[in-house]
Amino acid sequence: MPPGTGARAGVGAVGHARRVLLPPRRRVGPPGTPHGATAATPPRPRADRVATGIAWAAAGLVGVVAVVGVAPRLVGLSETTPWAQGVQLRAASAAGCLALAVVLLVVAGLVRLARRRAAHRRTPPQALALALVLVLVAGGHAGALALRPEVPAGTAAGTSSAREGDLVVTALNAGPDGATPDDVAALALRRGSQVLALSETRPEAARAVADALAAAGRPVQLLSAEPVGPVLPGSWADGLLLPLVRADTHLLVAEELGPYVAEPAPPLLGGAVVARPADGDGPPLASVHTLPAVPVLFDMDRWRAETAMAVALCARLPGGVVAGDLNATRDHAVLRGSACDPAAAVTGGSWPTDLPPALASPIDHVLADPGAWSVVGQALDDVGSDHRAVTAVLRPRTAP
Template sequence: MRAFGWVLVVGIGAAFFATLAPGVLGLSMADGVAQLIAVRPWAAAACLIAALLLTLLAGLVRLLSDGRAPRLVTLALIAAVVAAGHLGVVLVRGTSDTQPPLAETAQPGDVTVVAVNMLGGSGDTARVVDVIAGAGADVVMVPEAGDTDEMVRALAVAGLTFTVFDGTGVPLSADPRGTALLVRDTLGEYVPAAASTPGSVHVVPADGTGPTLIAVHPIAPPVFPGATERMRWWRAEVADAAGLCPQIPGAIVAGDFNATLDHGPMRDLGTCIDAATKAGVGGVGTWPASLPRLLGTPIDHVLADGAAFSVVRAAVVDITGTDHRAVVARLRPVG
């Protein structure tokens, strides 16, 4: 019986440790695991609570039976270690409360990117315009854009001229869930390219000089396990979106990926880098915005080819009216 008890401890302990890096075991995209690994702060809290409960239970056993309850103590220690591991990942990716880069600090060749999910156009346009103008953004990736006309007009008043691209052929005013990509005239003329992934917008410089720009928005996974078809769909779209940056030299790919850096395709980005993580804000949650910044899930990203760009600064910015925070990143050409 004692041997069986220790076997059970080993099994439960292994399950605890597996939550730290399910991608190593090829489980990060599995139904149930994918939802769990997306919320590391909550996983850390759950493990910490488990450690406390197991410690209390061990103390109760010792009090009532004069035993030492070594199995419970071992599990409590394992849960505490795993809680620290989850928290450590968040801290390593960065939780700084930095401000966005300022327009006046940009150097020639810099590319400043804003990625913001506008929740079907419900986001505060005036606030977004302030963020774009304040950072001197050159590119704005807008999943669930809604009608971008008001935004473009307000930006023009602020002295910023943008061209709007969408990948559906359907007016954004008629498709509020569609994705828009705004390119400032300072980057030169851009033209549409064929989008290779659903929900994405792909543009290239007309003269071949400048970065390829892609806005993405894979479907969201189901909140709870069991929706097999939607999980299959999500896996395919996340893999397609995450694969774009490594495939295209000099690319900048940004938007609402509906995935964190723990999900399989986001773990292997080749030469590409996640701007928020490089700048020390990759652990800040971008969704849902209703939760505190350190309890949300970082699913909005700005990815760039690390062989072509370095990250000067990045910030996660609150936007009223939408359930996402925006990511603002300034990229500088390497060399």
Template sequence: MTRLLAAIVIVGSAVIALVLAWPQLFGLAGMPGVAQIVALRGLGIAVALVLAVGLTILALLAAPARRFAASLAAVALAFALVNAAVLSVRGFGDFAFTTKGDSDVTVLSWNTLGDAPGAEEIARLALESEADIIALPETTNELGIDIALLMQAADRPMWVHTLAYDQESKARSTTLLVSVDLGEYSVDTATRTTAVLPTLVAAPVDGSGPTIVVVHTVAPLPPMEATWQQDLRWVADACDGENVILAGDFNATLDHITGLGVDGGDLGSCRDAALATDNAAVGTWPTQLPALLGSPIDHVMATPNWTVTGMRVIESLDKAGSDHRPILVQLSPAD
């Protein structure tokens, strides 16, 4: 009976490990609990390795439990190896940028946790990076104007657009700054987009530039999982044109958007900049964890008319006040 129970525990642990390591095989990437664990693959590797070492020591010291502990250690090690393989394919960071061309567009995206870094810090980063598009979830219109004034003083004038669902919580405001060199943009502030937190859609007035979508989906926390999945489907549908750039806080990793791409896209027709540049394993949230242990839930994505010619997650601002890291992406017109 003891051996039977041990076998059941070992097999059950192996099945659970497989589901958590690759939930897409079972269509469970959005399942409560699974969604949160798979979002933190790097942290999962660290935990699994600690368990594997502990169980190995137990197997060496306790002869009666040797086979049982060794088997569980093997399961934990296999879980860590599968996750490491997935992350290695996605890339642990390649921060190289090509020289920026006249037609290239630089996108800066940063969830500011309710204006936390302040206008000066955001403007400094935008000016240093020569950002043409600045996507700022959880950022008020007032801060957006302050940033624009600082950039105008540095001879980098920007249009400012904000979509706010209310004025009570800064998290329910999403702000976009776009360079006047890209032309004039219009935003429909009367239409609700994603359900709880606003996703801003900016269309070029003359129709010649990219449609810019500043994304902010709700987090997959109980009881919002269904709303979160609805938000992700809405964002996928938003990338149905020939010239679209998505940027912002998706509250989703590549695991969560499996099946939402069309025509070779990762989400709708859009392709993920981090995946294209070997940066998709670098975590953008939370800043309290090292980047390789965190969750890559902030993205810049674009339709195939753009080629990604540089991308990096900025780790030097982890103490700036936000719990998200900024991401910087350079896009070049595809040949």
């Protein structure tokens, strides 16, 4: 046997029989580091810390805006952009929050994949936190939609609950190229409407509706809004859009209620009609149409002022009814603070008709003095406009 063969074989045998455990490797610090000491984790560059702070701040800002959007009225922001628009279009707000959450999660996943070969593989926590907040906010909007007072199932198909002495009121934004006069007249006849509040209806179309009702044996008195000029400072777009805004708002009152006399109405650019019974026997009535809360088209101060003027009619007309397109919902503080108790405000998802009523925005209303009227029936109807007609059956509180 050659010298050293047995020793090598022995070492090999031992090597196969035993597993040698080595101590964990330690990172050696820079020159001058004491023996056995590990190097401290180098601090992140200042630019990285600033970027992280900005990311957290941006995520926090978006999160706060979204959370406040669920109930802006609680913090006095329900009539301020963007929350005024968000609560008016809760379905769109919920969908937008979910879509943004999905985008954030996808981007976070892509960032993590891009860092696979880097030492820092953690998913951006800002994106995950904001995505979670947005999902919760979307759930809040969905919950508000689910809890929103809607047309009762028992009366959605009709207003058969009406009886003698009740007042049937219909509010409809017919649209300049939407519902035809025949469609509107047929709706009024089918619902037994004694009061019809029309907006965005040309004078000739309103007259055609009145003629059609008269021909059907239901004559009505037609009262139309007087055009008004700019009464408030507007936005840059007002100079272009105001000439296109016409006070095409009308009030049709069944002759069976007696003659009505128009009185001064609020200067709404969309039009307003206020009328009282000539003999004083009957409810005062108002048909209104306020400008929409679209800041890129009209100044928000104008929308707030017009909505407040329209709702103020509830206090001005005790025992009365105010109907029309208010371009506001009960999530806006102005309606909550009106003399027309929200419990007696008939509303539904009236706009747009492209969405089902459960998701549409309830901006068309029949508002009644809760001390004089109780709501016993309501209905929503699609008659060809981008707005649904809202019909309410009101019963006098003094009725047996």
